Amino acid sequence: MELSLWDTAGQEEFDRLRALSYDDTQVIMLCFSVDSKDSLENIESKWLAEIAEHCAGAKIVLVALKCDLREETDEKDGDTPDTQPPAKTIVKYNQGLAVAKRIGALRYLECSAMRNRGVNEAFTEAARVALTVKPQRSSDSGVGKCVIL
Template sequence: MGSAEGERNGDYDYSLKVLLIGDSGVGKSSLMLSFLSNLDSLGPPPTVGVDFRIKYLTIGDKKLKITIWDTAGQEKFRTITGSYYRGTHGIIMVYDVTRRDTFKNLVDIWAKEVAIYSTNHDCIKVLVGNKVDKEIDRKVTREEGIALAKEMGCMFIECSAKTGENVSRCFQDLAIEILGVPRLLEEASNKSKVKVSANAGCQCG
């Protein structure tokens, strides 16, 4: 679905920025890596501070370049700042279904940060309950997750980064929702960026 050649040639219709947030240990990095393992990927090695990877995905007749920002490690020091949220088209808010505190913190901490720092008020949010493979240790019910997602006005899905259950669906459903928001698409359009670049380099007169 993607290639380094496609990256060099800018062979995509839209460039989307997706941010993974949530408490430490909920499986944000694992979700990203599980998604990457099912698709061709191109991106840098893990970096100090924040890690991001680039994915190419085709939805219908649209070719997407998805840059996924993983904030693992930052939440411990409360150093996730507005720069990570800036220009984000989609936000994946992750909690661990076996740890109720991580679910509670989505409301007490993470939703507040999104409200403060997110510059795209139309950005699509999805609430993700991870680690459903540990059903015997579950502390947060699916019904509670659905209720919170409805309250927060976002999508909802339960996943297992370990087994891969619903991981690809999570990212694909998010991309589909983003494609349905004209204002986000206008900002994410590769063609509009090329047009602006070409105009900027025009020698007129």
């Protein structure tokens, strides 16, 4: 299995280049940061349309990143006096899960690179999903492909 990682961060200058990465893709890991509701909203408002256009039929794994920030926010919330502004809004597990269900993701996973939690599992699950997908067309190399955005 070939695993290709493409971190384009949604930057417009990568739009045409990113489209080249979709050929023969069976699985796409769509990632968002728990400290950015905008990144979660972009899953539905930007990424789904692009995926439908360039690689319809690819399976989706939705992955929440920086989940350690939830624990930090919970700790701060308990110690924050009422006079201080509230901490940055953090995407809750149920919010991510709801989006995963709406977009038809086969898996919803959460990880923290800083705490080394769930990172290996995210890649393992993406590979598992890729192995369950029947190729739509034969490839000369016979190698599956998993793209992470």
